[in-house]
Amino acid sequence: MSSSADHGDYHQRIVQVRVHLELSQEKIARQLGLSLRAYANYERGERAVPVELLRALYEQFSIDPAWLLTGDGNMILDRDVRYRLDQKTLDSVLVAVARIEARLDVPLDAKRKARLIGLLYEQCQLVGDSADDILKDSRISRLTR
CATH class of the missing domain: 1.10.12 (Lyase 2-enoyl-coa Hydratase; Chain  A, domain 2)
Structure with missing residues (x-):
């Protein structure tokens, strides 16, 4: 079993994302295709965040994966810049x-x-x-x- 110390403090940034989006744990879990229990474990830092979750947060909500893991940069990517x-x-x-x-x-x-x-x-x-x-x-x- 992994401890929250093994995963840095990015689990706190997952909470920040949900709060920023004004979603309940249940709603964000559903939108990301996760069970409530699995999502809650990510927020508590009890499980490492898989690449699939980083990708889903990026695709669904434009969350910068680098920010999520390191805290550097901005939470939300301006995805439109690439398409202008x-x-x-x-x-x-x-x-x-x-x-x-x-x-x-x-x-x-x-x-x-x-x-x-x-x-x-x-x-x-x-x-x-x-x-x-x-x-x-x-x-x-x-x-x-």
């Missing part, structure tokens, strides 16, 4: 892809077109201010070989 697109860059990429397709005998299939858009967008994001250079026809020819 720079519309101007995306528009430029789409124009460049349309130029490429206009020169082809056969249009790109959806999968290849999506991969090309992703590649060009990623390259533009990596280089920042000089993204227009990536979208020049001569540069695109090198990237798409």
Whole structure:
């Protein structure tokens, strides 16, 4: 049997999460697919928190797993940051892809077109201010070989 000392004080952060979300132990356990007893054991520090619980807290409530384990950073991750697109860059990429397709005998299939858009967008994001250079026809020819 493990003791609460074996698991640091992250069990207290599990309590913080539940209190922050204004949920009872029963409700959060149900939402996480756990029995009330198992969840209560995590809060008391009687059981080590499994990776599956870290993943469920992240997926259900955007709880930062690193914060949960260490206390560093913020409890809630701004998950939307990863999904925000720079519309101007995306528009430029789409124009460049349309130029490429206009020169082809056969249009790109959806999968290849999506991969090309992703590649060009990623390259533009990596280089920042000089993204227009990536979208020049001569540069695109090198990237798409």
